Amino acid sequence: MTTDSSNGPLIPxxxxxxxxxxxxxxxxxxxxxxxxxxxxxxxxVTLIQEFDPNFHAGKMEMRPSRNGNYLGLTVTVYVTSREHLDSVYRALTSHPMVKVVL
Structure with a gap:
């Protein structure tokens, strides 16, 4: 966590x-x-297309975990504003199949 010398810790x-x-x-x-x-x-893919209609599965990278229990996906999303990006993150983190979003 970073700090602001005048106001204390900065929350992202x-x-x-x-x-x-x-x-x-x-x-x-x-x-x-x-x-x-x-x-x-x-x-x-379906969720991301709600925010980026031009997104297609071919733009997604998939990596299974070493033991095959988890799947890591990298999706590159076209976002137009910080609010748009925040909305994508909120939707992903609230999806029942998602464990972690980075």
Whole structure:
């Protein structure tokens, strides 16, 4: 965690949009991890397409865990603003098949 000498610790969600290090619009990679189960990758593609209608599964990287229990996906999403990116993260983290979003 970083600190602001005048106001204490900075929480990522507390950083004002004008101080964002990301320029929008942008292609933004997001890592999504879930249990290795039928339909996981397809569910994530469907969810991402709600936010980026031009996204297709061919743009997604898939990596199974060493023991084959989990599947890691990297999706590169076209986002137009910080609010848009935040909405994608909220949708992914609230999806029942998703364990971790980075």
């Amino acid at each position: 969600g507390d950083i004002p949009p004008e101080q964002s290090l990301i320029e929008y619009p942008s292609e933004f990679p997001i890592k999504v991890m879930g249990a290795m189960q039928d339909g996981f990758a397809e569910a994530i």
